[in-house]
Amino acid sequence: MVEPHTRAPLSIYDDGDNGVRMDMTTAEALDHGASGAFSSALATRLGASGIWLETIRDALQEALGNAVMHGNLELDSKLRQSLETMKKYGALMAARMHDPHYASRPITIAATWTEDSVTLSVRDDGNGFDIAGLSFGARDAQAHSGRGLSMIHELADSVRFEDQGRAIHMTFNRER
């Protein structure tokens, strides 16, 4: 079981007049409510609230989860397809959460904005993946994995990847 809040709260830095960022390690992303803290800080700077804020937080949570699990912890979603393999997945995740090789890898969340839109970025330090093989298909309620990317695609107005999938950039119109 993850020990909650064993570190000091993560710091959020202003990055110029129209940007904000948060740097953390894999371990910190597993100990803190980073998506909630970051989206709240962003909302404060933009004077946003309500459904728009929930949209930002939900998309950020999914992107952060992918960065931690598939990126920095290098966990294969194929292990989530059955109960037996899910147990192996959980055990492997628990082991890597405490392995400095994986736990100390960096993750950065950043946001930049204009009058019209906000772009939210999440960058991990994993091995990347085949972007061409990505599918943003309709959600399958019985799917054991892959739901996060579909959610991001639904929530954001545009999505793009770079650096072989190590970075995702999600843009949201501000007139929601």
Added chain:
Amino acid sequence: MEFSVNNSQGVVNITLSGQLTYVDAPQFGSILSHLDNSGVTGAQFDVGGLDFIDSTGMSLFVHAYDASKAHGFDVTISGATDKVRAALTKAGFDNLVTVS
């Protein structure tokens, strides 16, 4: 996420609270092991104490659904807050299990 499990004559009651997210994946096997049993006649998730759920958290219920099909019992998710209920419904879980 915090959880507790109680088995009452084959009906497994699982109470979840806090946030159910990717952080909690290592606990899923422990939770689901209570359902992977031919003696189980029903599974009831009380999620009234959950205030946030993400896609990895939702996958817990997919595995519970799989166990229900394998062993022939029904799954009920009850007490969801508006936020959690909206997430479950949007993901189509109301078509897999009973969301009350």
